[in-house]
Amino acid sequence: MSDWKLIYTDLKKEQEGLRESLCALGNGYFATRGAAEESEADGVHYPGTYLAGGYNRLKSELAGKTIENEDLVNWPNWLPLSFRLENDKNWFRLETKQVLSYRQELDLSEGLFRREMHVRDEKNRETRILSTRMVSMDNPHLAAIRWEFEPVNWSGTVMIRSAIDGSVKNEGVKRYQALNSQHLKIIEQGETDDVIYLLVQSNQSRIYMAQAARCQVFFKNKSVATKRESLQEEGKISERLSFHVSQGKTVKIEKIVVLSTSKDRATSDPLDNALEVLCDEPDFSTLQARHSRAWKRLWKQFGISLKSRGNSQFLLRLHIFHILQTSSVHTIGRDVGIPARGWHGEAYRGHIFWDELFIFPLLNYRLPDLTRSLLLYRYYRLRAAKKLAAKEGFAGVMFPWQSGSSGREESQVMHLNPRSGKWVPDNTYLQRHVNLAIAYNIWQYYEVTGDMNFMKYYGVEMLLEIARFFAGITTWSESKQRYEIRKVVGPDEFHTAYPESNEPGIDNNAYTNVVTSWLFSHALKAFDIIDTSRQETLKQKLQVDDREFRKWEEISKKLFVPFMEEGIIAQFEGYEQLREFDWEGYRKRYPDIKRLDRILDAEGDSVNDYKAAKQADVLMLFYLFSSEELVDLFQNMEYEFNPEWIPENIKYYVSRTSDGSTLSRVVRSWVEARSDRECAWSCFREAVVSDFEDIQGGTTPEGIHLGSMAGTVDIIQRCFTGLEVRDNILWINPCFPNEISSFSMQINYRGTWLFLDFSGTQCRIELKDETDSPIKIKFRDQFFEISGKTTKVVS
Template sequence: MAEPDTRCQIVFEHYDRGDERRREALLALGNGVLSWRANAPEASVMPRADDSQHYAGFYRAGWYDEAPREVNGDSVQMAALVNLPDPFGLSFALDDGDWFSLDRVELQHYQQTLSLDTGVLERHLEFDLAEYRVRLLERRLVSMATPNLAVLRWELQLPPGLKLRLRTVLDGGVRNAGVRRNRAYEGRRLQHLAFDHDEKGAAALSARLHNQRRRLAMATEIRTPEQPLQWRATLDDHRLIQQTDCTVADSGRLIIEKCAVVLVDEERPATDEDARVEAQRQLPCDGYEQLEQASTEAWQRLWQGLALTADDSQLQHALHFHAFHLLQTVSPLSVGRDLGFPPRGWMEGYYGQVFWDELFAYPILATHWPELARSLLDYRYARLDKARERARRAGLRGAMFPWRSARTGEEETPPWQCNPMSGRWMADHTRLQRHIGSAVAYDAWQLYLATADEALLAGPVGELIIEVARFWASLAQFDASRQRYLICGVIGPDEYHNSYPDAAEPGLNNNTYTNLMAAWTLDRARQVLALLSEADAAALRQRLKVEPDEPEHWQAVAEGLYLPFVDDQLLSQFEGFDKLEAPSQEWLHGDRPRLDWMLEARHDSCDRYQLTKQADVLMAYHLLPRQTRQQILERMGYRHDSACTRHTVAYHLARITHESSLSKVVCAGALAAIDSEASWSYYQQALATDLGSPGNSGTQEGIHLGAMCGSLDVMQRHYLGVRLELDGLYIFPSPPPELQQIALSLVFRQARLNLQLADGSLWVRAADENSGSVPLHYAQGRCQLGPGESLEIAIPTPQDRSATH
């Protein structure tokens, strides 16, 4: 088996009871289909209790329950990712002693290691138990080679002849309880549980959800390869407990392996009994070493799509960790499974629902693993009809995508959020974040630019962009007094502003980011029709029933949208933002609870103040290249030169609390070509969002996948300056002085390019096996880079960049 690269490991050298839940999320394993929190197996053997130290989470991607819940007096039907039965409870005891627990032994050595290159999590323990020295080597994986398989292996070193009791648990009585403030929406979700088991250590479980068509089968098998054992079983509160006795062999070694296979819905036979049999049949015959080898080889093929190295070991470490979690969430095993992109990975944070966070992953996926980007596009395209229906119900045209999505394509935003400080329910109006549609259109366009796939443009890409554009064109209303189109009653990316102070209805008018991205989408819709062949354009128009005068109306709306400028110099966050009260500086910089909770507990609201949870206006500066922004603004008739840009950026930076994980990565991108020093500072903070967070942080609920992907995007799109355009690949690097050497590979229209930043230059080399040349644009000109050819691009100084921005 290949030796892991120590530069690609996450290592904890000591046990910290208070940090266990965060580490369970940080070190979670997945393969795009299954996800397994790094919960200690021995913790799952004890009777279920309210244990704040551990949380056993095991999930099937996209497997949601929609059972109604009573919340704040309302019956709420909202999708939530299901916590599956926990199949990995495992522990041992000496004779009649207590079951092994880290908190009851004298720990001599502790090391927990996640190998990013292989997807294997290892725990190495050495401790004294009842005057005996015990060594435990644990290895676990979620197979990147087999979609429905997870495996645990223990190797115990004990004195020969010692008598042991072994216990393993298949816990079907689990609840969704990973986020305490969400308990009113969560609870027990699995119903109709039934079990099978035998004396050889095999077991199976079947269950259903509130929707009787959503069904699960799980099988487990306990193996002791060097010492076959007989197991006896009991059932207690939906927990199948299997137990046996054994004597340590002369070698002093005892190996225990436990495999788990999960089948859901159409993967399993119709009857529960047959489903349990089928799940057992799919248990692998291979031993742990063979299963790990197959998974490792699959991981190695995946990593070839990035090939990232850096002279800064901490930077490389963080970026590999972020890419690892991206590939655990969206993998080749995800393709064809109708799965979206959850912002906390496939865990219980945000109920496992899908927001806009693929926006931060798409530039990376489209240029490294385009087939994975296509899979996410298919998730949105499959819900296009539902988005059209939602628009019609609102009296609008086109497609209105929900802010939060899950299985059905309906809106999944919970109507209420519990404030843990006051105990009161706060209305959640964030379903008004209509800018989600522009994110879907942006992602679709990025995939087309990366692949130049005309069939995509004439099909899903074109349909998504045009239908979102039609939505904007119908939502925007013409105001004769201003001779402008207005978009009213929406919420921007900043969730701290839901309405005007004391307003009867939620929603804000003319959010800058929303309006800019609406204009961008309307422009793209016209461009789609112009790019297609006459036959394809006619077919698309006919399929979507595009009326002859619609494209001209799209153009009129795009050029006539209103933007809320202050003194013709400053782009405000939304109309009226500048009239709000000035916030206390302590709220921006002091040590305090989450601001919306703190203010609501005082019967106040963030809506009253000029502060934002996260970058809002600056999202446009992060997302859209300067040239694109300028073109949009000029066509709208607005002046926004470099002085206005700096004034706008400084104004909003002074009002951001950065209480969203996305905020600092957005600021790093927005500032890359404006203020290199500030950009790098924000970037360093963004890299530490999860790895550097305290044990009681929100990381416990799941990693912050959008911020992780955003760090990779900022590196490639801003610092290395890689931009996808219709006429080729644009490379205009703006690396901070601190970024000395980094290399990565990417794919652009089926051609592989290797980029290396070193010694004040960015080298671009086309792979020998490329079938054609790549059109490149850079500051000194343009070229066609043929197979095996290289190009050196000089790095402009920060002063030069500042002068041109």
């Protein structure tokens, strides 16, 4: 790899799925995996094209039950491009040829995927192909492939086959393969004016997608005459182009594709639109130039410069690249959320979880309009969240743990344990803390942007409704003389019930209770900052009054937080009664114990019985809040909390965590940053390679982990720089590991671009824009204001 390119120079079947995820291309509207153009789903390769928000529900018979799942649909494969030489029967597949050289390259700077192949067939004919692919960041409906095709030691007739394949199914995740996977219905296919097209419809959500493709051949920028024929199979339309090539003379084969759907704005008929757009589009080089300029604009906003040991600079760019391919400027205004696994595969069925908590900080400081749009995805599902809450007997809104198209709860009822081969009940839907994450995201967005218009018309309403829900699920305990929150699941995810209990959920998860206290105070704070007229409107609309507000204040001060030994917060009530786990013994018995829940279940045991966590839970408090904020929070709840207890809490829970989630290392690096910089750097390095090296053993091929990717960038952006916004002040308190020598980035703070350059003990702050009012900054213990196009150096 280089700072901008991911390069493979070999072929490894066992790595193909991983490479297809890492080399996927997207633009925030759709994404296509980095599968070879000549490949098909065969257990090694898995071509997949996914539309942002393109879901479909199907019912399946499973373990004697009928269950319904909503999936991210694998839409028609637009990639197919292959060739065969005269007198050959078989179409080109790389695996069937003698490969003389191979190179695969993902160019992050320009958003291009290239494959260079030099092959020899059984007749000793050598052929070189340079394939270049893009999913346009300029026009979200466009994609293109260019083959530079050179017959090295032969001349003759070659036949090119280009196709659009709608016969695809959702088969990208092995543990889902017992479920119904046929999501597409073929509506129309054909060819017109040297263009092939296919129109499909998802069979439940009734989303139409049209794909149209034009394939042309050029020699020295002049069109080559070809003999063209089309071929129709069920669900698949293809065309064959035959022409003569001469030894050593390179021809270019260009395939331009347009995708259009019934979800698009200003579109009446997706097929008509696709055909019309395709007719207007120029050649590959022109499209590539526009696409590269669009990426250049994005990198200007999102670019970072890091000098450190190892290859962190490249890996952070790779992570930013995949974030922008999932959500970009083309996402703004579309009714879609940001999925935990990107639009890169079918894991988690493309659902939206709480990973926004780790993703939005990067977007807040660079493309705040995108964060706003993604928050509105939640706002537009308030009605569904209200129905979920009402179904459980509560007021307010209860956003689901897994969200998809409509905002209903999409969490699976049962999941397959690959170790035991058994389907077991899934109670992770009880993670009510996803609602707290949404509230926290709203407030963080406002702090960074100062977007009062959003808070006035959307944010405050969501905060009040979420607060109302949490007020409803709290109960008063006479014995404790405090409020409780019972029957939930915390961020840990392993503990979904008490030992030997038939009822799901645990009581008084410390993380949930503390953040709920924060929620009440900030919901009221948000209400106070909007104008009186809007306050009265919301009171009338939501039927909320001052008496309810006073109740929230009371609950926020009296929520129960369980503690164990001196200063150690209990993950939940009763945690101290669980058994200690034999970590050393299990590490000797199993090469990987990250998914300890599956191991114990296969052994007939339960992780619920042990002090063993999948990922950070209590530690999430130290991730979200500074020590000063935590002291204030606990003080408000009438608890003593000493910041000196934080290292002991970290030590206690780190030793009892399996790191079964890629997010766990992100949180650990963050919370260790101030007390153990060496450990923080080590955890950061583990987190930053988690997808690149697929450290969880087979999960990345099913889709990248977007929360972890964004989280690693945010460790550099906010954690090591000490960047935060509090009380209308931009705080900067850098504490870099020794492995980092310098770091620079641009951020957008309340509409103003600032350039921050950290080197040694100094920080250079440069305002790139004129400002209406001075920006208040606190650098370590120094407070100052800057305005105008100013540069200030502080240390």
